[in-house]
Amino acid sequence: MKIALITNSRIPSLTANSIQAMKVAQALMQLGHDLRMYAPAETEPATRETLLAHYGLRLVPDLELLPSIKRLKRFDFIFHAQRAAKKFEADLIYTWLPQSAVLGLWAGSPVVLEMHADVSGKMGAWWLRQFWKARGHKVMTVTTSALKKALERSTKIQFKAEALLVAPNGVELEKYDRLPDPVEARRQLNLPKGTTIGFTGHIYPGRGADLLFELAKQMPQVNFLWAGGTPELVAHWRGQLQNAKMNNVTMTGFVKHESVPLYQAAADVLVMPYSRSIEASSGQDIAEVINPMKMFEYMASARAVVCADLISIREVLNEGNAVFCQAVGKENRESGILEWKAAIEALLADESRRHALGSQARRDVEGSTWVKREERVLERFVR
Numbered sequence: 001m002k003i004a005l006i007t008n009s010r011i012p013s014l015t016a017n018s019i020q021a022m023k024v025a026q027a028l029m030q031l032g033h034d035l036r037m038y039a040p041a042e043t044e045p046a047t048r049e050t051l052l053a054h055y056g057l058r059l060v061p062d063l064e065l066l067p068s069i070k071r072l073k074r075f076d077f078i079f080h081a082q083r084a085a086k087k088f089e090a091d092l093i094y095t096w097l098p099q100s101a102v103l104g105l106w107a108g109s110p111v112v113l114e115m116h117a118d119v120s121g122k123m124g125a126w127w128l129r130q131f132w133k134a135r136g137h138k139v140m141t142v143t144t145s146a147l148k149k150a151l152e153r154s155t156k157i158q159f160k161a162e163a164l165l166v167a168p169n170g171v172e173l174e175k176y177d178r179l180p181d182p183v184e185a186r187r188q189l190n191l192p193k194g195t196t197i198g199f200t201g202h203i204y205p206g207r208g209a210d211l212l213f214e215l216a217k218q219m220p221q222v223n224f225l226w227a228g229g230t231p232e233l234v235a236h237w238r239g240q241l242q243n244a245k246m247n248n249v250t251m252t253g254f255v256k257h258e259s260v261p262l263y264q265a266a267a268d269v270l271v272m273p274y275s276r277s278i279e280a281s282s283g284q285d286i287a288e289v290i291n292p293m294k295m296f297e298y299m300a301s302a303r304a305v306v307c308a309d310l311i312s313i314r315e316v317l318n319e320g321n322a323v324f325c326q327a328v329g330k331e332n333r334e335s336g337i338l339e340w341k342a343a344i345e346a347l348l349a350d351e352s353r354r355h356a357l358g359s360q361a362r363r364d365v366e367g368s369t370w371v372k373r374e375e376r377v378l379e380r381f382v383r
Contacts, residue, residue, distance in 0.1 A: 001378075003028055004085035005037040006095040008074060011063060012046050012054045014230060014254065016202070017116065020169060020293060021096065022055045024114075027170070027370035028094075031378070035061035036088045038081040040068030056175075056257025078103065085109070092381060098127040105134035110381055113140045114167075117286050118150045125155045132157060139380045141167040143291035146312040150289055167377055168316060170370035171296035175261050176362075179301060185266035191250060195348055196223040198267025198303070200260055201294045203229045208273025208308070209237060211328050214337050215273075215344070216241075216249045222348070224249045227263040264301040268354065269347050272298070273340065274308035276329040287327070288312065299365035304347050304354040306340065321361035323347065 005025055009018035021037075029035055043065070051060045064084060068077035082103045085093055093104035094112040101113035119125050128151065131140065140159065142148045145166055152158055179185065186193065197219075203209040203226070216224040226237070226249065234253045241249050255263055264270060272295065277285050290312050298305045299321065307313055309324040317324075325343050328336030347354050 001091045001381075002034045002089060003036075003092045003094050004081075004088055004090035005035060005061065006078075006081045006085065006093060006097060006100045007037065007039050008077075008097050009039060010043045011037075011039045011065075012043065012051060014202070016293060017096065019055060019257070020116070022051070022057060022060070023170065023172075023293075023370050024094075024374060025061045026057050026059045027374040028378075029059045029061060030371050031374060036084075036090070037061045037063045038066055038084055039063060040074060040077045041065035042068055053256065053258075056260070075099070082107065098124070098131055101138070101140075102127060102130045102134055105131070105136040105138060108136065110137040111139075112377060113138070115140060115142050115147060115151060116291070117289060118147070119154050128155050129157060132159065132163075137381065138163055139165055139377065141165045141377060143168050144289050144312040144315050146315070147289035147291075163380075165377060165380065167373055168291050168368065169293045169296060170368050170373045171293070171300045171365060173300055173366070173369055175258070176297075176300035176302075179261060179265040182266055182268050182303075185262055189262060189266055191225065191266055192223050192248075194223050195221075196225050196267050197344060198225045198227070198264060198270045199273070200227040200255070200264055200270075200297070201229075201292070203233050203237065208271070208275060208328075209233070211273040211275075211337065211340060212271070213237065213240060213244075213249075215341060216246060217244060218337070218341055219344070220246075220248055222248065222344075225252075225263065225267060226250065227252045227255045227260065229253060260297065261301060264297060264303065267303055269344060270298045270301065270303045270305050271340075271344070272305065272307040272313070274310060274313075274327055276327045291316070296365055296368050299361035299368075302358040302362040304357040305361060306343050306347065317361075321357055321364050323357070 007021040009021050011018055025035055025037055048060055066077050066080040068074050078099045093109045095101050096114045101111045104111040119128050199212055234251055238251055277287050305322040307322050307324055308327040323343050325340045326336050
């Protein structure tokens with residue numbers, strides 16, 4: 001099948017939506033489909049080799065960067081992408097933009113619309129209502145059931161089950177095969193010896209950097225590994241650590257995707273210390289609906305996970321494969337820190353429980369590969 005992927009992500013970039021779009025593209029190519037990806041021309045063009053290395057991929061689609069004028073709020077890009085998909089003679093439009101999905105349906109194309117967050121404002125809700133009103137062969141995917149409920153609340157309509165698919169994010173399991181134990185992983189990465197708590201990913205507001213800082217401060221005998229983050233935020237937190245004279249935290253900054261599994265393997269315990277309010281790269285609060293890719297990566301690494309107790313997270317994790325602690329905010333900061341500290345210390349003192357949780361998480365994530373996810377999405381178009 002010829003598939004036109006229309007994304008509003010800047011490619012390449014460090015944002016989660018950019019990474020997710022490229023993982024989807026690779027999975028569709030692994031299934032044998034002919035892809036063309038369209039993205040806004042808001043970055044310098046990258047070579048195929050650069051994209052492979054940046055995203056840790058084996059396959060990348062042909063990529064066209066199309067005009068995108070900021071004051072037009074990407075509407076020019078949306079129309080250019082629609083025209084390009086028609087020229088490509090696409091059998092299917094696969095997009096993360098409700099506007100592109102609607103235009104595709106109006107033009108008579110089958111459409112997949114991926115939604116990862118609630119719509120923004122009245123126009124966002126209007127465009128999604130048009131998607132559901134438009135005739136045609138369509139599927140809308142949501143990453144969590146919580147997101148489905150949020151979108152129905154925002155649009156004031158009930159979605160038709162036959163055109164809706166709950167499709168959580170995925171993982172490339174092959175990258176997590178034959179990982180070394182934590183001691184050997186730390187040796188290979190030249191990290192400090194000793195018990196290590198790990199965190200990978202961005203440290204936008206709500207991702208738990210404040211909590212990680214405080215935990216590291218109160219647990220000086222334990223090493224903390226922060227892998228990832230934008231240069232500005234990494235510089236900020238390195239300054240905070242220096243001012244506090246803390247030397248038990250290693251901040252790596254950006255890590256190539258192909259190296260992320262080894263950094264995760266270097267931890268005895270991995271943490272997802274989300275707050276009650278979580279800011280996405282777009283600035284939107286996604287705490288109610290979050291479905292982080294790193295959750296599936298943590299599970300694949302077979303390490304014990306301590307996670308903030310959020311409704312959307314419990315759609316994947318449970319007491320059999322993770323330890324839950326309250327999401328920390330201003331109103332429960334003191335009690336929250338104490339709970340997280342106690343939970344982590346209990347795990348560090350119980351190696352058999354760490355192994356049991358990690359092994360169960362690995363078994364539970366076996367069916368959550370990107371390829372299996374895209375097979376489920378496209379099943380709606382080959383029946």
